[in-house]
Amino acid sequence: MAAYESEQEQIETLVKWWKENGTAVVAGFLIGLGLLIAWRWWQIYTTQQAQLASVTYDQVLYALEKGEPEKARQAVQMLLSKHSNSPYAVLAVLNLARQDLKQGDIEASHARLEWVIEQNHSVPELTHVARLRKAKLFLAQHKIAEAKKLLANVTTQPDFAAAYAELKGDIAVAEKQIEVARQAYTQALASEDLAPKYRDWLQLKLDDLGSGKADKIESQTPLSALATPSTAQTETQLTVPAETIANPDTTHVNELTIPVSPSQSSSLPSEEASTEGVSTESAPTQ
Template sequence: MAFDHQEEEQLASLKAWWARYGNAATWVLVAGLAAYSGWAGWQYYQRTQAVEASALYDELQSSVGKDNAKVQRAAGDIESRYGRTLYAQMAALTAAKSAFEANDLKTAKAKLQWVIEHGNDEYQAVAKIRLAGVLLDEKAYDAALKALDGKVPEKFTAAVSDRKGDVLAAQNKLAEARAAYQAALAGTDEKNPARQLIELKLEAVGGTVPEPKPAAA
């Protein structure tokens, strides 16, 4: 009987607790389950988006150099349906290059601008440098320099300075171009193949290439 009595006391305590806290506890539990369900659903959605975007990106890549119109359609589909994935940024950069090679500068600029507005820091930097190059070809020098404004990840600062040098040299602003190329050289590793081209451009605007640093003993 003692056991039965103890059970009754426990049951009575449980009923009292439930009467006081049960409704709130249910809401907390439901909220927790909903949050987990939402998180799991989001993870599944992200994986599905990536897989589908990857398939479209492969299709886009197979058309590069063959069918610019198809490249642009595939890139547009990826941007509209999977705009939050990295594939959208890669597709836009690829489409911009394809359009440029097809002499469709308007589309090339639009794709690069999309990456600048929607991409992560690294893809934005690449798009800025390429957009400035397109604008340089169009002799839109002020717009090219403006495209290079703003912060970029450190590993892209030398490339940005190099592009600024190109634009300034085209404007015949030789002193400013020299400063830009010197900044580009300062940020470029001596083993980087691009360094030689920067040195040539610096010399072309009347600059002096610094002596290489002596090898460590």
């Protein structure tokens, strides 16, 4: 009888607790379920948006390959209007900046590169690529002060250390500061994992300074800002995981392939994707 009374007391206690807390438990369960459903929906949505951005970016590359810059610009505008936060939009703008340069529109190229720099994008490699290109354009235009200002107070990643050091050396040569240029080229050569051709190119620049032939380092023309060894495309590719493009929980491998710049051959995305898929072209590759 005592045991029965004990069980009855337990039941009454449970019923009382449920009356006091049941509503909160049900509400918590429903809220949790709603959040889970919303999160799964967001995952699906962001993945779909990344796929749409990828398709549009392919249209940009195809139009440029076929020599149809106007169609490429239309596709880029679509990317910027619907997927401006996507790495594909940044890559597309970099491609378009190169196209503008080929057509002799240096100011348009400057404007597109500036847009990339101002994005503070989640793929910092692309920001570095844009900054280096813009500084090279300034140097090609003999706008030394603007080039130096663009490189001031920049926190460089190891993969870009050689490219920045080389460019600072080129600026020093333009200013006839031979000792500063020598130090910059030496710093660039000290970077690890330089491609053999790129290392030879840097060594040639340094040797020219040592023999008093600084003038042999020719002034860059605007187009060469995309075609010098310091920005040469290598076969090295950087894959940006799908989660960078879509969302943090995406586990399937939708990868963004970004071919690279020479001093960055260990990990940089070629802006142009190839940045011929964003490809950055150039002289000797790193």
